[in-house]
Each structure stands twice: as structure tokens, then as C-alpha cells.
Amino acid sequence: MLTSGVGFFFNNVVMPKPVLNFMLIGMAFSAAFSNMITEKRLEQIMQAFNPFLGIAMILVILNLGAPLDYHLIMGAGMFTAIYIAARALGKYFGAYFGASITKSPQTVKKYLGFTLLPHSGVSLVFTGIAVSVLSGPAPECAQIIQGTIAAAAVINEIIAVIAAKKGFEWAGEFGNGAAAVRAPEEGICHE
Template sequence: MFFTVIGIVSTKISEQSLPYYVVFLVVLLPIVVGIVAGIPAGFILKKERSQKSTVVLLVVTILIAAGIGLIFNHIVLPKPVLNFMLIGMAFSATFSNMIPEERVEKIMEYFNSILGIGMIIVILNLGAPLNYHLILGAGLFTAVYIIFRALGKIGGAYFGAKITHSPTTVRKYLGPILLPHSGVSLIFTGIAVSVLSGPVPECA
């Protein structure tokens, strides 16, 4: 999907006031920012601390990563184009790979309530402006998409569970559980929209 987004942006960017290098910065710079902010966070969070201290330090490091992104977005770059979801993914992947697994589990246990609220806000924000009449108006395309997505999810989950000798309950129910759109699919849709909304709003 990122390559599709880059292709659309690069073909349309000549109509905008943004230079070509911004196309690459849209994807690469947020990852770099997340990694740069995640490395000190890994060193800070590696040490065992109380639940309160851990949550405060994690929130502070997240805000620092977001702050760096805001500086690039509003001061360094000619227009706001950075995707903060990519910064967050790179940040969390970096620090979580620097500390022991047991410590990661503790941090996640401490942070889960805040993360849950954050995910609800993100998903509501992505879904609130959705016009369901447009989905229903797509007609055959929508029907084909829903049918083939359901077949892929159910069939793929069943096949995967069968070849890995998973329990019967996994074979029967994993596919239908995967059907709703949420989590990663909404996040990546949001990334695509935010990337396109600056340089190519009609495609977003």
C-alpha cells in the first residue's frame, strides 16, 4: 500500500507546491524519527521501576517522539506531511526490541488501559467521518470486496489452522473473528489517507 501511495503522490506532486523529496520523507522520515526517539526510551525503560514511574516515563517519551514529529511537520518541512502513526510504530518497535521480554510484558500490562483508550479514540476518529451511503452506493464493487475478503479470511485461517494442527475451535472460529475491519486495517487506511490528504486531497 505504501508503494501505491508513493506512486499516486509522485504522479500528482507536480501539480502541487511540494518538492519531489517530500514523497520519500513521507514514509522514511517518520520511521527515522520513531527510531531516534525509541533508542533513548529503550535505555530509560530497561531499568525496573514502579508502575507509576514506568507509565510516566513511557508517556513522556511518546510525547517527545510526537514533539519531534511536530517540529519537522510545522517548522522544517514546507507543509505538514508526516504520519504520526508510523512514528509511533517505529518508536514502539525500537524500544521494545531493546529491553527484555519480561520487562516489555510488564510495561504493556501497566500501559494497557491508556493504550485501550487511545485505540478507541483513533478508531472513532477514523470512523466518524465515514459516509456509509458511499459504501452502499459502490454496489457490485462493495459486494465483491466483502465476499472475497470473507473467503480469504475464513479460508486462509482454516487452512493455516489445519496445517499447523491447531484445535478444531481455532479452525472453525478464527476466520469469522478476523472479518471485522479494525486495528491494523484501519490504521493503515488512516496512514494512506493522511499521506494523500496534503499533496493529493482528491485521492484521499
């Protein structure tokens, strides 16, 4: 609440016009706060906060999807194909390049990009921001963006999830987390 209050103050009193993004202010506060407390305390806070977070995420996704005109999905064809292809290539080759310069194992180089393909709610949030900004000066662009991202989200949640699962399988990562049991007194892992 204090962070939001500071944001409102700067947006309405200090700045000539509102320019601050409250989602980014909240993310910055969360990152700083989580790095200032111990891991044990952070875990306690998250356990208490997770039910509220789940409800908040549902409300955000419903709010973004409620005004969506699903007829826009059909009209976004070529834009959607270009967006999905560019995003997939960027994710795959970006992960490959990052893994190469950090000298990560071959499995990371080859398969990390596949695991990054599924869409997240973040793109929907930024779509909502872009549409609200463009709806006044360029409503036709706002409709194209909304239709493109909505169609890509639907397609990616089918295809990209399968690709991500395959990436984990090909990397040999399925089952590794469940098999390793931490022995706290020894500080080592046993299979």
C-alpha cells in the first residue's frame, strides 16, 4: 500500500502527467523486499499470501479476457503466425546463445528454448496495457494487437506446452526432482 501511495503521489503531484506503471512499481518492490528478508521468512509470507495471489491472478486474467472480442482472433491470421514464429525463434536462439556464452551443458543449449515457449499471463497483461494506450490514438492497431496476442495465447497453450514437455523429456529432466531426496544432516543428495 505504501508503494502504491508513493506511486500515486508521484503520478498526480510530482509528474506533469501520469506516466508510472503500477505493475512495474509492484514488481520492483517485491524484488527488493524478497531480497531483504531471509528465505525462511519469505517462505512463511508466501504460504500465507498464496491464496490471495491465486485469486488476484484469476481476477487479472478474467479482466483481460472479458473485453476481448473473440472475432478478432480469426482476423489476426498473418500477424499471429509472424508473432508466434518470431517469438519461438527468439526464445530458442536466445536461450541457445545464452547457454553457449555461459558454457552450459549441451542439454541446456539444445532444449532450454523449448521449455520457454508457453505463453504467460505477463504477455496478456502487457497486451492490456498496450491496448489501453492505443485505443484512443490508434484503435485499429489496438484491435490487431489484441487479436494477435489472444490468438497466439490460444495456439501457444496447445502447441508450446507440448513442445516444452518434449524439451524436458529430451533433456532427461522428468523425474529428476522427485528422485533426489535431500539429507539435511549430511547436506548431500541421494537418488
